[in-house]
Amino acid sequence: MIELRSVLYILAFALFIHGLMGLTGPRTAVRGNATAAAGMVVAIVATLLTPGMHDWWLIALGLVLGAVIGVPAARRVRMTAMPQMVALFNGVGGGAVALTAWVEFRQSGGFTGEPLFVVVASLFAAIVGSVSFWGSLVAFGKLQEVLPGRPITAGRFQTPLNVLVLAGALACAVVIGLGAGHEALMVAVLVLAGLAGIAVVLPIGGADMPVVVSLLNAFTGLSAAAAGLALSNTAMIVAGMIVGASGSILTDQMAKAMNRSIPSIVAGGFGGGAAVAEVTEGGTVRSTSASDAAIQLAYAGHVIVVPGYGMAVAQAQHAVQDMAKLLLDRGVEVDYAIHPVAGRMPGHMNVLLAEADVPYDRLREMDEINDDFARADVALVIGANDVTNPAARNDPGSPIYGMPILNVDQAKTIIVLKRSMRAGFAGIDNPLYTDPKTAMLFGDAKDSVREVIEELKAL
Structure with missing residues (x-):
């Protein structure tokens, strides 16, 4: 029995490590998660084979209660949560x-x-x-x-x-x-x-x-x-x-x-x-419409989409992918710029966009895509705040000064989708919104993107 437990433990550890390796990329993440979960099942079985194990009904009750509470909670949770x-x-x-x-x-x-x-x-x-x-x-x-x-x-x-x-x-x-x-x-x-x-x-x-x-x-x-x-x-x-x-x-x-x-x-x-901060210094905020945004996107050569927590809240990832398909059909190059801490956990944006069947090779990390912003015709920011804030680069007095950000302000044209002028999670102003190149499209991100889609179809 001891030898069997040892073999099962070794198998479980191998599955843990192999599963963890799979979590390093979006293509293998689902398989990696399943592999690690299988390893935990093996480890539980090995532990139950420990000599002297008793109170089986309490163990069974714990397993049942855990499954009844945990499985529905995990299946029903929204990506924003x-x-x-x-x-x-x-x-x-x-x-x-x-x-x-x-x-x-x-x-x-x-x-x-x-x-x-x-x-x-x-x-x-x-x-x-x-x-x-x-x-x-x-x-x-x-x-x-x-x-x-x-x-x-x-x-x-x-x-x-x-x-x-x-x-x-x-x-x-x-x-x-x-x-x-x-x-x-x-x-x-x-x-x-x-x-x-x-x-x-x-x-x-x-x-x-x-x-x-x-x-x-x-x-x-x-x-x-x-x-x-x-x-x-x-x-x-x-x-x-x-x-x-x-x-x-x-x-x-x-x-x-x-x-x-x-x-x-x-x-x-x-x-x-x-935190709510109205941007009042350094310029004025310029708003735009879905039709104007559609024209800019349709006649661009390269568009970089910058997703953030606002996209997650609006559950706009599927609409964003539909819009990207229309742009690709028109010959527009579309990429997605992913900041390491966009959203509220690492990989938050990757998972959302993968859920919408965005090709993995279009999801580009910050270090890989930052130099491309200067050549991009349009940067489309969807609910991202602090990770696009130029104050992190330009203002030594800012609380986020020195934080690596996406170089959105270097794009030729910037369109920002936001509900309001509410500040990001850091609670500070974003001078990007008063940049003369920036236009704000206010409203729910999903609704705004759908309006842009309809305008694109009408062009």
């Missing part, structure tokens, strides 16, 4: 790890007789898992706009508060490690760590929330690996380290894409979903 779902599901994982550490504490009589590495790993899992759970709930609330997207902070007392609650959790953990078996101490560890997660994430602004979700995902992976070490569960160790490592790499890449350090993000971000 995918970041929230990722944050919530990740938080559930951290919470499960924290509860597992608590159960280990209770079953061992306060870690009585347990090796030091088991005690340390369990307490680490409890603290980090609780931080991840409660922090992820706050991130979910901000992304779902249940909580304000702006930073919520205690001002100058925020940092001392963060240090105090985290130090309290660590102090209780040290006391437990020294031999105190009072369950109240373990509860205090979980509660204080949870308060630390809330206190750290609340002051972070909505513009930085995708990075925070990725960071908390890495925390969940590390806590799962620590719990696996305490439980001698190979699957948890390997899967947790894969999640922790990949989440850490992704967090680093996202922070670099925003030209922000992870410590500065954790110290308190900027921006929020409720």
Whole structure:
């Protein structure tokens, strides 16, 4: 039986790694996800073969409840709400790890007789898992706009508060490690760590929330690996380290894409979903109509579409693809410029456009397409704000100064589809909108694109 479990675990790990490799590109992402899911099924079967496993009805009940809640939730979630779902599901994982550490504490009589590495790993899992759970709930609330997207902070007392609650959790953990078996101490560890997660994430602004979700995902992976070490569960160790490592790499890449350090993000971000900024300086806003936009697009040689969160909210990706087909039929070259943090999670725009059957070779990353904007006749911006803001390049006083952006302002003509002059998630003005080359087409993105399509057909 032990040999079979070892073989199954090795198979599961191979499937995890192969699946992760498939997630590096849109053509293989679906297959990679299915492969990794198959690996998890194998890992679960191997774990159920552990000698001494009992309470089968509780295990079956947990599996059924998880499937009944998780599968419909995942199938019905809109792509605009995918970041929230990722944050919530990740938080559930951290919470499960924290509860597992608590159960280990209770079953061992306060870690009585347990090796030091088991005690340390369990307490680490409890603290980090609780931080991840409660922090992820706050991130979910901000992304779902249940909580304000702006930073919520205690001002100058925020940092001392963060240090105090985290130090309290660590102090209780040290006391437990020294031999105190009072369950109240373990509860205090979980509660204080949870308060630390809330206190750290609340002051972070909505513009930085995708990075925070990725960071908390890495925390969940590390806590799962620590719990696996305490439980001698190979699957948890390997899967947790894969999640922790990949989440850490992704967090680093996202922070670099925003030209922000992870410590500065954790110290308190900027921006929020409720911010509204009317552009009044540096020029006037010029509006256009669907018919004028259609004429500019129809007689262009090269059009670059810049999708953003506004396209996702309007579910306009299918209409955009229909418009692109009409332009291609007229001999217009159409490409899509994808910023690494467009939307609210990495790959958000890629998934939306792939769903609309946009050819993968037309989805071009920022570094690949930025030099082409100067040669583009029209840049069509659909609901993208901060990732097109020239202030990131030109204004040293801007909060996003230094953030790599798409060079939309270098195109010969710019058409921006927006509902209103509401600011982006960073809550700052975008001087692109007052550029003399820019025309604003106001309205719901899907409706605006459909109007443009009708005008194109009439030409």
